[in-house]
Amino acid sequence: MKLTCYWSDFLDLLFPRCCEACGKALVGTEETICTSCRITLPRLSQDSIISSSVKSKFVATPEVKDALAYLVFTKKGKVQELLYALKYKGNQEVGRVLGIMYGQELMEQGQVPPADLIVSVPLHPRRLKERGYNQSDAFAQGLSEATGIPWSGAVLSRTRYTKTQTGKSRAERYENMSGVFRVNQKEVVKGKQIVLVDDVLTTGATLDACVEAMKGLNCTVYIMTIAAAQI
Ligand SMILES: [Zn+2]
Incomplete structure (x- = not known):
């Protein structure tokens, strides 16, 4: 020793x-x-303006019961460093560690959603090949380890390669993302309570497109992301 x-x-x-x-x-x-x-690290407070703004992005999507983000993203801040390491420096452990931390804090606060399954937002196979892993899978895995809720990265798939969303308006992002996702395993999510996870929440267009793909399957969805941008 x-x-x-x-x-x-x-x-x-x-x-x-x-x-x-x-x-x-x-x-x-x-x-x-x-x-x-x-x-x-700057936690997103539940009674903050950003938190209300996160929830408000899904008011038109009745399947979404709640939307939560762990941290506040600010330009040049520590959260940006972490997300950079997770997405561009090949350190998927950052996602897993943040998932464990968030999961543990939600457990301590008694705030873990009553979910059956954690589902990660998939990457297009081409992007997955470039990066070698899906950063949302890493976060889902950490959340699962801390909360005991199983996770899957295979429920959804991305059917179209989309260019970066950066620089696009809110309407353009929604248009760009519409119809991008498909549910591979309908029987796995039908009638279930799902925690849908992604790395960053900006306009919510990506997550909304995932929920759109699950329409008609009677799912209740809780959105959880590592961070929410201050917009
Ligand atoms: Zn440090």
């Missing part, structure tokens, strides 16, 4: 592991995100 500790300290000296949020060296048993960042 002691030897293992010395060995890991020695490896830390040779190959410093850094916090993906603040860049400082991780120490001891810290993994992926340092203790200080874990405590101070």
Whole structure:
């Protein structure tokens, strides 16, 4: 045991592991995100304006019972660093760790939705091949580990490759996303309570298109994302 500790300290000296949020060296048993960042990351308060804005994006979608986001996304902030590491630096562990943290906090607050299944928003196979993994799967996996609700990344599939949504207006995003998703396993979700997860919530067009694909299957949907943008 002691030897293992010395060995890991020695490896830390040779190959410093850094916090993906603040860049400082991780120490001891810290993994992926340092203790200080874990405590101070900007949680989205349930009674905030952004939280109301998140919920309001789905008022026209009766299947969506609630919409929650874990963190507040601000440009150049720590949450942006984390999402960058998750999506562009190949560190899917960031998604899993944030899923575990969020799941644990929801458990402590008694706020875990009464769901049967956690479903992740899929990537198009081409994007999946480029990235090597789906960042929403990593978040779903972490949430599942903390809450005990099973997860699946195979319920939905993306039938069309869509270019980046950045720079598109709200209406353009909705138009761009409409009809993009298909339910592969209708029997798995029929009549079920689903937690639908994605990395960031901006206009809600992507998540809305997923719910649209599940229409007619009598699902109740809870949206959960790692972060919500301040718009
Ligand atoms: Zn940190």
